[in-house]
Amino acid sequence: MIPEDLRYTTAHEWVRELADGVVRIGITDHAQAQLGDVVFVQLPAVGDAVTAGSSVGEVESTKSVADIYAPVTGTVVTVNDALAGTPELINSGPYDDGWMFELQAPDGVPGDLLDAAAYRELTAE
Numbered sequence: 001m002i003p004e005d006l007r008y009t010t011a012h013e014w015v016r017e018l019a020d021g022v023v024r025i026g027i028t029d030h031a032q033a034q035l036g037d038v039v040f041v042q043l044p045a046v047g048d049a050v051t052a053g054s055s056v057g058e059v060e061s062t063k064s065v066a067d068i069y070a071p072v073t074g075t076v077v078t079v080n081d082a083l084a085g086t087p088e089l090i091n092s093g094p095y096d097d098g099w100m101f102e103l104q105a106p107d108g109v110p111g112d113l114l115d116a117a118a119y120r121e122l123t124a125e
Contacts, residue, residue, distance in 0.1 A: 001029045003095055007109055008119035009071045014095065015109055018102065023072055023109060026099040027059065027090065030123045035061040038090045041083045043068075043101050048076045050103065052110065057100070059090065072110060074103035 006014045012031035016024040032038065040060040050056050050070040057068040079101045083089060090098035114122065 001095075002116045002120050002123075004116045006095070007071075007113035007115065008122075009069065009113060010122060011069045011071075012123075013069060013071045015071050015113060016099075017109055021105055021108065022077060022102050023074070023105045024099050024102045025071060026094055027068065028119070028123075029094050031066070032091050032094045032098070035059060035066060036063040037061055038087045041087045041090065041100070043079045043083065044070075044076045046076050046079060050074060050076065059087075068100065070103070071113060072103060072105045073107060074105035076101055077104050078102040 006016050008014050008028065012028045014026055014028050018024055038059055038061050042058045044050060044056040052070055052073045054070050055067040056070045059066050059068060080099050
């Protein structure tokens, strides 16, 4: 399951462009499947300035803990508060209810992010 309208990182985050320079970020279906049952998520705070490639949070599962990396540079404008009480939304809907946070990204989405075909090749799905 790799939606065509998203951009992807090699670290398995996805980016969806919204309106007015805002982008929504989460982890891919491939990433959540590798992690297993997600039991806790640590997200950045609203107002945090993040730099592309930097660690901005963690996802803890029954198998391991993985860093969440910012795929773009910007300022956090929204976090998915539902994940605090129901982190398993990442497993059941990584591209829908399991999104993680939104950034105001003044420079937009970098051109070096993968399209769906390239991400599919990376994960051999």
